[in-house]
Amino acid sequence: MENVLQDYLHSLLVERGLSHNTIISYGQELKEFFEFLKIQKINSFDRIDRYTILNYLKHCDAEQKSRNSIIHTVTSLRQFFDYLVTENKINSDPMLKIDTPKSAHHLPQVLSATEIQALLNVPDTHKKLGVRDRTLLEVMYATGLRVSEVANLKLDDLRLEMGLITTIGKGDKQRIIPIGDVAIHWLEDYLDGARQILLKGRTSDYVFLNNHGNQMTRQGIWKNLKAMVRKAGITKDVTPHTIRHSFATTLLENGADLRTVQELLGHADISTTQIYTHVTKRHLTEVYNKYHPRA
Structure with missing residues (x-):
C-alpha cells in the first residue's frame, strides 16, 4: 500500500504537474489516512469501503480538525481512490457515496x-x-x-x-x-x-x-x-x-x-x-x- 501511495504522488508530479507544496499537502493527508488504516488493521485497499471512510472522517472531526481541513481531506481521498480505480488497484470506489461537507466561510483575520x-x-x-x-x-x-x-x-x-x-x-x-x-x-x-x-x-x-x-x-x-x-x-x-x-x-x-x-x-x-x-x-x-x- 505504501508503494502505491508513492506511485500516486509521483503521478501528481509527472502527469498532472502539481507544485511541490501541493504534493506534500496531499501526501501528508494520505499518510494520516494510512495511519488510521493501520490502527483499524486494514492492510488491503479491497477492505476499504464507504463505512471505513465515514469512520475516518468522524475520527478527523474528533481530532478537532477544521471544516475546511476535512473538506480538503475528502478531496485528497476522492482523487486517490479515482487513481486506484484507473490503475485497476480496486474494483469499486468507496468515495462515490461520500458527500463533500459544505465549507465554513470564516472572515479572514486582519490587522489594523x-x-x-x-x-x-x-x-x-x-x-x-x-x-x-x-x-x-x-x-x-x-x-x-x-x-x-x-x-x-x-x-x-x-x-x-x-x-x-x-x-x-x-x-x-x-x-x-x-x-x-x-x-x-x-x-x-x-x-x-x-x-x-x-x-x-x-x-x-x-x-x-x-x-x-x-x-x-x-x-x-x-x-x-x-x-x-x-x-x-x-x-x-x-x-x-x-x-x-x-x-x-x-x-x-x-x-x-x-x-x-x-x-x-x-x-x-x-x-x-x-x-x-x-x-x-x-x-x-x-x-x-x-x-x-x-x-
Whole structure:
C-alpha cells in the first residue's frame, strides 16, 4: 500500500504537474489516512469501503480538525481512490457515496493600521537580523505575497528601479506586483548591508536569508513572525497569511476595485477575492455606527 501511495504522488508530479507544496499537502493527508488504516488493521485497499471512510472522517472531526481541513481531506481521498480505480488497484470506489461537507466561510483575520505599525516597530534595526525582519515585514505588507512566494523570492525577481517585483504563484503562474517606496528603501538597505553580513562571503540567489546565510524557509518566516507578534503585544492569531489578508483589506478600504486586488493576490477566481468585500463592509458598518449621529 505504501508503494502505491508513492506511485500516486509521483503521478501528481509527472502527469498532472502539481507544485511541490501541493504534493506534500496531499501526501501528508494520505499518510494520516494510512495511519488510521493501520490502527483499524486494514492492510488491503479491497477492505476499504464507504463505512471505513465515514469512520475516518468522524475520527478527523474528533481530532478537532477544521471544516475546511476535512473538506480538503475528502478531496485528497476522492482523487486517490479515482487513481486506484484507473490503475485497476480496486474494483469499486468507496468515495462515490461520500458527500463533500459544505465549507465554513470564516472572515479572514486582519490587522489594523495601528497593529501593523506596532509589528513593524518590533525588529531592532541596529542588528542585522532586525534589518532583515523589518524588510521582510515591509515587503509582505507592501505586496501581499504568500509566505512561499516570499521565501522563494530571488534577486532576479526585483525590479526596484521600476518599483516592481515578479513572483511565481500557485499553478506556476507569474505575476508582476508594484512595491512602494518604503519597502524599496528597506530592501535596498538590507541588500547592501545586513544581507551581505549574513552571506559571510558566500553567494545566494535568494533575497531573504537566515542566520547561516541560507534561504529562509516558510517555517522560519512563520516562527519569526509569531515571536514578533508576541513582542508587539498583539493578541490575535497572526500568521503570514494574516499580513496578506491585511494587505488586501487595506487596498479595498481605500478604494481599490476587486479586480485589481484579485490580480495583485494572484487569485485565479474572483470568488476567492470576494470574501474581502465582507471584511470591508464590516469596516464601513463599524465606522458608520461610530461616527453617524443617527446610527
